[in-house]
Amino acid sequence: MEEFHKVRRLPPYVFEQVNRLKASARAAGADIIDLGMGNPDLPTPKAVVDKLCDVVRDPRTHRYSSSRGIPGLRKAQAAYYARRFGVKLNPDTQVIATLGSKEGFANMAQAITAPGDVILCPDPTYPIHAFGFLMAGGVIRSMSVKPDDQFFVAIERAVRHSIPKPLALILNYPSNPTAYTADLDFYKEAVAQAKKHDIIILSDLAYSEIYFDDNAPPPSVLQVPGAMDVAVEFTSMSKTFSMPGWRMGFAVGNERLIAALSRVKSYLDYGAFTPIQVAASAALNGDGSDIEEVRSIYKRRRDVLVDSFGKAGFDVPPPAATMFAWAPIPEKFKSLGSLEFSKLLVEKADVAVAPGIGFGEQGDDYVRIALVENEHRIRQAARNIKRFLATADETMHNVIALNARR
Numbered sequence: 001m002e003e004f005h006k007v008r009r010l011p012p013y014v015f016e017q018v019n020r021l022k023a024s025a026r027a028a029g030a031d032i033i034d035l036g037m038g039n040p041d042l043p044t045p046k047a048v049v050d051k052l053c054d055v056v057r058d059p060r061t062h063r064y065s066s067s068r069g070i071p072g073l074r075k076a077q078a079a080y081y082a083r084r085f086g087v088k089l090n091p092d093t094q095v096i097a098t099l100g101s102k103e104g105f106a107n108m109a110q111a112i113t114a115p116g117d118v119i120l121c122p123d124p125t126y127p128i129h130a131f132g133f134l135m136a137g138g139v140i141r142s143m144s145v146k147p148d149d150q151f152f153v154a155i156e157r158a159v160r161h162s163i164p165k166p167l168a169l170i171l172n173y174p175s176n177p178t179a180y181t182a183d184l185d186f187y188k189e190a191v192a193q194a195k196k197h198d199i200i201i202l203s204d205l206a207y208s209e210i211y212f213d214d215n216a217p218p219p220s221v222l223q224v225p226g227a228m229d230v231a232v233e234f235t236s237m238s239k240t241f242s243m244p245g246w247r248m249g250f251a252v253g254n255e256r257l258i259a260a261l262s263r264v265k266s267y268l269d270y271g272a273f274t275p276i277q278v279a280a281s282a283a284l285n286g287d288g289s290d291i292e293e294v295r296s297i298y299k300r301r302r303d304v305l306v307d308s309f310g311k312a313g314f315d316v317p318p319p320a321a322t323m324f325a326w327a328p329i330p331e332k333f334k335s336l337g338s339l340e341f342s343k344l345l346v347e348k349a350d351v352a353v354a355p356g357i358g359f360g361e362q363g364d365d366y367v368r369i370a371l372v373e374n375e376h377r378i379r380q381a382a383r384n385i386k387r388f389l390a391t392a393d394e395t396m397h398n399v400i401a402l403n404a405r406r
């Protein structure tokens with residue numbers, strides 16, 4: 001029987017192959033250190049959990065909620081943008097709550113895409129950026145993820161050579177998986193080009209609060225004067241407040257785009273459970289100390305990762321932001337490609353990472369290492385990898401040759 005049209009456009013998740021291996025190694029008793037999925041391990045702040053528990057006792061909160069988000073939540077998100085970015089938003093028309101930013105992004109794609117519309121999408125990138133639009137019938141034109149002058153040359157070229165002209169440009173800084181960051185000058189130029197060519201900007205700012213060292217806090221594209229004419233931005237409670245399972249995020253910005261997403265969502269959902277929305281409002285209205293704490297934990301883990309993996313013989317460039325390191329595969333394993341290398345790490349070092357190929361074809365020389373285990377476990381992973389690298393020449397000589405088929 002022929003596969004369904006939509007399903008044909010969704011190849012099996014690459015990460016699933018590593019996950020399967022991980023599950024069978026665990027079933028056989030291995031202690032796998034899981035730095036694969038970007039699934040925060042930190043608990044949600046206690047005050048936020050307490051708020052949920054209080055509110056859930058009120059039966060009035062058990063009814064259908066509001067698809068766009070309750071007014072208090074939209075106000076709290078607008079206040080966050082004002083405080084953090086100096087961006088003024090109308091909570092009624094320029095803010096919508098989403099069931100995580102992933103849902104918001106995918107349904108925005110549904111709302112704005114006609115079959116065959118061309119979308120400029122970074123490669124490598126978080127998979128929903130491309131697949132949200134592929135599911136919506138769009139066509140992807142890949143862009144380099146590096147935010148430099150060449151990026152804008154590529155946009156000009158895309159406008160000249162795509163038929164139809166691109167509908168939208170996806171920006172994701174700080175980037176998952178590469179951890180590249182963008183400054184306000186980059187966004188100014190992006191907005192100028194978007195206006196010149198009548199292109200929508202979709203900015204994914206999921207890592208707005210996870211940044212390190214003296215790096216300036218990541219800006220919002222909406223800080224650029226006039227950006228509101230062309231841009232929407234997605235943020236997430238998942239990483240900022242360690243709330244990945246709660247499924248709470250936002251889209252803010254251009255009114256026409258927010259209204260389009262609102263319309264689609266009004267047919268699909270009744271909004272998140274009201275107690276979750278109330279607790280999320282409390283998190284956003286907090287004094288920022290929870291965010292500070294999360295940031296400093298990820299920073300310490302990053303430092304331990306870079307130091308211990310480096311000493312083990314696996315050089316990992318320190319990410320300036322996000323909860324990920326984007327690490328080039330050590331030279332002698334490069335020919336394997338990222339999927340085979342990731343499988344080897346599970347089998348031979350009890351360490352799971354995400355193969356770069358899962359983020360796009362340009363990612364295949366890299367693996368993504370997520371900071372989702374504690375410092376002790378990261379050091380243990382480094383010891384395992386050191387042992388693996390030290391014995392690889394003797395134990396792997398034929399395996400590498402057999403698998404070198406890229």
Ligand SMILES: Cc1ncc(COP(=O)(O)O)c(C=O)c1O
Binds near residue numbers: 038099176237247
């Ligand atoms: C860049 C990026 N956008 C969106 C998401 C999804 O976040 P949410 O949990 O809000 O759906 C992630 C999660 O890993 C991400 O890395």
